[in-house]
Amino acid sequence: MPEALIARPDRDFIRRVKAAGGESVQKCYQCATCSVVCDLSPVDCPFPRKEMIWTQWGMGDKLMTDPDVWLCHQCNDCSVNCPRNAKPSEVLAAIRTVAFGHFAFPGFMGRLLANPWGLIPLLLLPIILIGAVIWQETGGNLAPLFHASVVDFNLFIPHGVSDMMFIIGNIIIFTFAAVGLFRFWRGMHNSWGVQPKRGFISALISIVLEILRHNRFGKCTAGRYRQTAHLLVLFGFIGAAIATAGALVEMIVLHEFLGLEGHYPPFPLYHPIKIFGNLGGFAILVGLAIMIVQRLTNREKVGVVGYSNWLFIWMVGLVTLSGLLCQFMRIAVVPEAAYPLYFLHLVTVFFLLWYAPYSQFGHMFYRTLAMIFARSVGREARELKNNNY
Amino acid sequence: MNTDLLVIGGGIAGITAAVEAAETGREVVLVEKQHQLGGRVLQMHKYFPKLCPPVCGLEINFRRIRQNPKIKVLTGAKPTSIEGVPGDLTAIIHVEPSYVKADFTSGKGVENDCPVEIADRFNFGMNRTKAFRLPHELAYPYRYVIDEESAHDPAMKQFIESSGIEGVDLDMQPEDVEVKAKAVIWATGWEPYDANKLDHLAYGRLPNVVTNMEMERIAAVNGPTKGKILRPSDQQPITRAAFVQCAGSRDENHLPYCSAVCCMASLKQSRYIREQYPDAEIHIFFIDARTPGRWEDFYQEVQDDEKTVIHRGKVARIEEAGNGMVTLTAENTLTGKLEQVSVDMAILATGMVPTVAVDAPPIKINVDEFGFIQNNGTSVVVGAGVATGPKDVASTNEEATGAVVRALQMMTGK
Numbered sequence: 018m019p020e021a022l023i024a025r026p027d028r029d030f031i032r033r034v035k036a037a038g039g040e041s042v043q044k045c046y047q048c049a050t051c052s053v054v055c056d057l058s059p060v061d062c063p064f065p066r067k068e069m070i071w072t073q074w075g076m077g078d079k080l081m082t083d084p085d086v087w088l089c090h091q092c093n094d095c096s097v098n099c100p101r102n103a104k105p106s107e108v109l110a111a112i113r114t115v116a117f118g119h120f121a122f123p124g125f126m127g128r129l130l131a132n133p134w135g136l137i138p139l140l141l142l143p144i145i146l147i148g149a150v151i152w153q154e155t156g157g158n159l160a161p162l163f164h165a166s167v168v169d170f171n172l173f174i175p176h177g178v179s180d181m182m183f184i185i186g187n188i189i190i191f192t193f194a195a196v197g198l199f200r201f202w203r204g205m206h207n208s209w210g211v212q213p214k215r216g217f218i219s220a221l222i223s224i225v226l227e228i229l230r231h232n233r234f235g236k237c238t239a240g241r242y243r244q245t246a247h248l249l250v251l252f253g254f255i256g257a258a259i260a261t262a263g264a265l266v267e268m269i270v271l272h273e274f275l276g277l278e279g280h281y282p283p284f285p286l287y288h289p290i291k292i293f294g295n296l297g298g299f300a301i302l303v304g305l306a307i308m309i310v311q312r313l314t315n316r317e318k319v320g321v322v323g324y325s326n327w328l329f330i331w332m333v334g335l336v337t338l339s340g341l342l343c344q345f346m347r348i349a350v351v352p353e354a355a356y357p358l359y360f361l362h363l364v365t366v367f368f369l370l371w372y373a374p375y376s377q378f379g380h381m382f383y384r385t386l387a388m389i390f391a392r393s394v395g396r397e398a399r400e401l402k403n404n405n406y
Numbered sequence: 407m408n409t410d411l412l413v414i415g416g417g418i419a420g421i422t423a424a425v426e427a428a429e430t431g432r433e434v435v436l437v438e439k440q441h442q443l444g445g446r447v448l449q450m451h452k453y454f455p456k457l458c459p460p461v462c463g464l465e466i467n468f469r470r471i472r473q474n475p476k477i478k479v480l481t482g483a484k485p486t487s488i489e490g491v492p493g494d495l496t497a498i499i500h501v502e503p504s505y506v507k508a509d510f511t512s513g514k515g516v517e518n519d520c521p522v523e524i525a526d527r528f529n530f531g532m533n534r535t536k537a538f539r540l541p542h543e544l545a546y547p548y549r550y551v552i553d554e555e556s557a558h559d560p561a562m563k564q565f566i567e568s569s570g571i572e573g574v575d576l577d578m579q580p581e582d583v584e585v586k587a588k589a590v591i592w593a594t595g596w597e598p599y600d601a602n603k604l605d606h607l608a609y610g611r612l613p614n615v616v617t618n619m620e621m622e623r624i625a626a627v628n629g630p631t632k633g634k635i636l637r638p639s640d641q642q643p644i645t646r647a648a649f650v651q652c653a654g655s656r657d658e659n660h661l662p663y664c665s666a667v668c669c670m671a672s673l674k675q676s677r678y679i680r681e682q683y684p685d686a687e688i689h690i691f692f693i694d695a696r697t698p699g700r701w702e703d704f705y706q707e708v709q710d711d712e713k714t715v716i717h718r719g720k721v722a723r724i725e726e727a728g729n730g731m732v733t734l735t736a737e738n739t740l741t742g743k744l745e746q747v748s749v750d751m752a753i754l755a756t757g758m759v760p761t762v763a764v765d766a767p768p769i770k771i772n773v774d775e776f777g778f779i780q781n782n783g784t785s786v787v788v789g790a791g792v793a794t795g796p797k798d799v800a801s802t803n804e805e806a807t808g809a810v811v812r813a814l815q816m817m818t819g820k
Contacts (some may be wrong), residue, residue, distance in 0.1 A: 046656075046693065047693070047722060047739055048652070048693045048719070048720035048735035049739050050720050050722040050738065051720075051722075052737040052744065053720075053722035053723050053735050053736060053737055054606070054722050054723065058744070060743065060744045061742070061743055061744075062742045062743070063742075063743075065746050066737055066739065067742060098606065098659070098661075098722065099658075100652070100656060100657035100658055100659060101657075101658060102658045103655075157700065203782070301540055317476075390771045401745060
């Protein structure tokens with residue numbers, strides 16, 4: 018006698034997806050319009066139709082290790098064409114939000130990031146740490162700083178200390194992230210059960226090149242603006258990352274170890290570090306502005322945006338804006354504005370970096386990994402050539 | 407004129423209501439906006455599931471009307487106002503001229519020389535027809551008509567004068583007829599959903615994508631191709647055809663409701679093609695087949711046909727495939743594969759839009775969220791047929807008969 022297949026719906030999973038913005042999943046009647054209109058979907062087992070029924074059935078384990086959830090770039094073509102208004106793109110976004118928590122290590126971080134009340138402890142940590150450094154430096158008396166004729170952030174928070182917080186924090190957080198990513202990678206392999214056809218490095222290189230060109234966003238119809246907006250933010254971040262890495266090299270290698278003169282902040286505006294940083298900052302702001310305007314004015318094509326997504330957008334916005342503004346205030350010698358803005362900048366920078374694997378920022382790890390997996394097993398967007406009849 | 411029952415709409419619902427009421431001895435005025443009775447049913451090639459031609463039933467009904475002096479038929483007519491309460495209603499019926507006098511029937515053949523041609527609306531504009539014509543071989547009333555737009559064409563005037571046809575009056579004017587009635591039955595039926603709104607399905611862009619109602623005309627002996635089912639783009643025979651179910655139906659972006667008959671209509675139309683082409687392959691794409699009750703047998707029959715492939719998955723894209731073929735894309739949700747099928751002809755199973763929703767009645771009628779009449783006693787009129795909700799002909803007849811009973815009750819105040 019064949020063994021009975023007993024479905025064990027994970028009802029808590031369904032509840033979590035709904036809470037993360039996937040409420041509409043219950044409207045789906047499986048017509049598969051979504052799988053057809055999606056230009057990123059493969060021929061075999063296309064998405065997002067199967068993800069919709071897996072969610073309805075509470076098959077959380079399957080979805081957590083499903084690369085397709087991440088191959089979706091949320092361009093919203095499926096939601097615009099859905100006859101039931103079941104909004105598959107929003108359901109997949111909600112599944113991704115749940116995944117950040119699912120793979121979170123340590124696990125409670127995922128819960129803190131997913132809920133608005135978590136914002137309090139999450140903000141308090143960098144505020145207290147940085148506040149302690151400021152207290153240590155100034156003894157709580159900011160008056161001399163405010164009355165000085167130049168703005169010198171080094172007297173407020175020594176660069177060496179913030180650099181160490183940055184470096185050590187990143188080492189810890191990337192170690193934690195690696196745990197989640199490893200689980201995700203192993204899960205994809207186990208559940209997909211396909212032997213890779215292509216090596217990891219080779220797939221990684223081709224995916225990175227593809228991400229830099231953003232050609233997947235280019236296939237979107239409903240969310241056409243996203244290619245430009247996301248590309249601006251991505252390249253903005255790359256610019257900012259180059260600036261940060263450059264500054265670290267200047268300060269640690271050239272200044273500390275080699276003892277060379279003039280390689281210590283503040284750097285002049287024409288310095289390559291500054292050029293990369295400022296251009297990057299402006300690119301992020303423009304990209305974010307497009308995203309925010311589209312999210313607020315074009316709800317039909319963008320879809321409803323959940324808490325996690327807004328949190329990420331505002332944090333990136335605050336980091337960029339406070340970074341650019343504190344620099345201007347420093348140059349303009351407005352200490353009353355420059356120091357608080359610098360404080361805000363560091364708090365938000367650490368918020369963004371330390372919590373990256375658990376927040377929407379984590380999409381850059383998970384999506385990239387899923388894309389690498391898909392490429393390595395040959396799971397590519399379809400090229401339909403009248404394959405059946 | 408005075409009457410007992412006023413019936414608006416001369417399709418199968420209105421005809422049935424008029425005949426049933428008249429046969430109980432009541433006076434009836436039947437109003438139809440076209441110049442002939444029969445409505446949508448007259449456009450059908452065959453009925454499902456028995457695959458018999460609807461004209462049989464219509465002929466019987468026309469005879470019942472013809473032989474019953476209690477029924478007055480106004481064609482080319484529409485109500486412009488209805489006032490009063492049940493038992494004492496006054497309607498103004500605007501009657502468009504047919505430009506041909508009632509006693510004129512002897513024109514058979516003369517229309518061939520008519521130089522003025524118009525798009526044949528009866529065939530959804532798929533062919534052109536003489537502007538001076540008999541609307542249908544079995545038209546009731548059996549009378550030639552000239553459409554308003556061509557009546558004032560100088561070429562028509564010249565043709566009528568030179569051919570010496572008598573009984574045509576191109577100066578005929580519209581008239582308003584006052585009808586006093588005790589009850590009104592509203593049976594204005596439906597319009598096919600506008601397939602041009604179905605962007606992804608390429609209707610209007612690709613000639614070989616047609617609607618189910620066009621398919622009825624294509625298959626009909628008196629249709630644009632004399633009943634030969636051919637590829638519209640180049641009149642080539644059909645080797646493969648596909649039916650796209652729920653084309654704009656059960657769809658929040660189009661018609662949110664199910665039109666109840668499209669599944670059976672497509673299954674039926676697939677037989678039209680298979681009868682003419684024993685080797686043709688049929689593909690039917692649906693979300694689910696809605697063939698309740700006895701219809702299940704018909705569905706089973708179609709399923710058993712080895713040349714018919716049924717796919718569970720909605721077609722969400724139709725593209726040109728070259729060579730006149732069109733390619734349909736759907737995910738087969740049973741196999742989890744995207745499928746593409748290239749066919750000579752794709753037939754969109756479009757749904758029914760209540761006419762009351764597109765052509766507002768001159769009296770307040772309570773309708774549901776989709777625009778169908780609600781027969782809940784809150785309106786002065788009684789709805790019948792598809793005006794109250796999508797349904798097939800058999801159910802329409804049942805409802806029309808029931809509407810007569812309700813109207814009789816309203817007349818007598820009981």
